[in-house]
Amino acid sequence: MLIKNGTVVTAQGQRRADVLVRDGRIVEVAPGLHAHTDSRSLEGGAGEIIDASGLLVLPGGVDPHTHMDILVGGLRATDDFYTGTIAAACGGTTTIIDHMGFGPPEAAGSLIERVETYHGLADGRAVIDYGFHGVIDHVTEDTLAELSALPGLGVTSLKFYMTYDGRLSDEDILRLLVRTRELGILPCVHCENHAILSGLQERFVAEGKRTAHYHPLSRPDYCEAEAVGRVLALAHAAGDAPLYIVHTSTAASLKVAAAAGAAGPLASSPSWFLETCPQYLTLDEALYDAADDEGLKYLMSPPLRRAQDRDALWQALADGRVSTVGTDHCPWNFADEKQRGRTDFTKCPNGAPGVELRLALLHSEGVVRRALPLERMVEVCSTLPARIFGLYPRKGTIAPGSDADLVLFDPERTLTVTHSLLHENVDYTPYEGMELVGWPVATISRGEIIMRDGEFYGAPGRGRYLHRTL
Ligand code: URP
Ligand code: ZN
Ligand code: ZN
Secondary structure (H helix, E strand, C coil): CEEEEEEEEECCEEEEEEEEEECCEEEEEECCCHHHHHHHHCHHHCCCEEECCCCEEEECEEEEEECCCCEECCEECCCCHHHHHHHHHHCCEEEEEEECCCCCHHHCCCHHHHHHHHHHHHCCCCCCEEEEEEECCCCCHHHHHHHCCCHHHCCCEEEEECCCCCCCCHHHHHHHHHHHHHHCCEEEEECCCHHHHHHHHHHHHHCCCCCCCHHHHHCCHHHHHHHHHHHHHHHHHCCCCCEEECCCCCHHHHHHHHHHHHHCHHHHCCCEEEEECHHHHHCCHHHHHCCCCHHHHHCCCCCCCCHHHHHHHHHHHHHCCCCEECCCECCCCCCCHHHHHCCCHHHCCCCECCCCCHHHHHHHHHHHHHCCCHHHHHHHHHHHHHHHCCCCCCCCCCCCCCECCEEEEEEEEEEECCHHHCCCCCCCCCCCCCEEEEEEEEEEECCEEEEECCEECCCCCCCCECCCCC
16 A cells, blocks of 8 residues: 555654555555655556645544443443444544453452453454553452563553542552553553542532532542542652552643652653643533533543633643643533433442544644644654553554554544544443544554545444553
C-alpha cells in the first residue's frame, strides 16, 4: 500500500510525505515515493495506492482506557470487544488497552483469573489490536505473589481503585506500590476519597436529594484532589514508585500534583503520569440538570466539572503536565441501565460512551478551537499512551518498522455529532449536537483498510493481543 500526498503528522513534526506499507508494517516515509515504489508496491497486482491529498496522515489512536464488556453489579457494559472495537476503529483508534472489571468473589482476587477471563471476552472478537491492564482489589500474599506472573502474560500495568467496593486501603496501596516498583509494573489508579463521596451520598439520599444534580455535589473536586495527593505521597513513600493516574478531572488535582512534584524527588523524575478524558475537556456539570432525567447520561465518576476545570486541563495537556487522553469508554443504555438511577442517582451504573469521538473531539476542541498543536494531539492520543504502556515504537508513531496503523483525517470536514452517525452499541452519545471541525475518513490497521467513509470493513477477531513487555 502506498499512501500519497498526505501531511504526515507525528509527535515530532509534520511534513508532506508518502507512506509505503508492506506486510502490515511501514517500510518508508518520504516525499515522492510514487516514482520508483509504485511498481514495487503493486508487484503482483496486490498493492493499493491511496491518494491522501488534503488529508492528515496520523498514527492510529491508542486509547489507554476502555471498559469493553465490563461486568459491574450484575450489569454488562453494552459494548463488547467486537462492537466496541468497531466503534474505536471508526473513530481512528487502532489500539485499546482495556481496564478489567473486578473478579467474582470465588476467585479471591486472583490477577491471573482476570487475564484469562478477559482473553475469553476479547480473543476472536476484537477488530483492532488490544492489550489489558490487570486489576487488583485484594492485596494478599497470594495476589502479591501473582503480580510477578503478569509481565509473562503480557500485562505490564494494573489498576487499583481508591473507591468502589474493590478499593484498597492506604496500607495496601503502600504494600502494592513497593512491589510494583520492584517488578517494573506500572500501576494505574482511580483517585477519589471514598469516605467523602459515600458520606455525601448518604446525606443527600437521606435528605431526598436523589436526582443526577447531586452526583457532582457528592464528588466535589477536593474528593478527587485529596486522593491524588495521598496516592502521590504513598508512591513517594514506596521509593518514588511509578504511577499513572487515570481520568484526572479537576484543576484542584493538577495543583496537588504540581505541589507533590515540586516537593520531593518526584520533581526530578517523570515517575508519575496524569491522564484526562474528552468528557472532562469538553462537557459541563450543568448537563446533570438536563430535562427528562437526561442528566443520568452523564453519570460517571469522577463527574463532569466546571469551565475553570476544563480550561486548566487543556492548559495542562498543552504544556505537558497531563500526558494522555483516554476515553474511559463504559457505555450503558439511557433507556435501560441508566434508568436505575432515576429515583436515586447512587443506583445508576457509572460511565458513559466515548471511544469513537476521541480524535475528532481533540482535533476540533483542541487543535481548532484552542490552538493545541497537531503534534501534541498525536502525542497525547497515540505516542505517549504507546510509550507509557510499552507499545512504542510498534504503535504510536509513523516510522519504518512500526505497524501500519494509520488514520486519514480530514481537518476541514465539518459535522454535527448525532448518535445515528456512530457505531457505539448504546442508545445515546454525550456529545449529541456538538459541531465538530475535522473527522477521520479512513482507518488502516496493520496495513488493512478497516474503515472508509464511516463504513467498517473488518472481520471479527482480526485484532491481535498485544503482549506487552517491560
Ligand atoms: O464512571 C466511570 N468512570 N466508570 C468506569 C469505571 C471507572 O471508574 O473508570
Ligand atoms: Zn475510574
Ligand atoms: Zn475507567
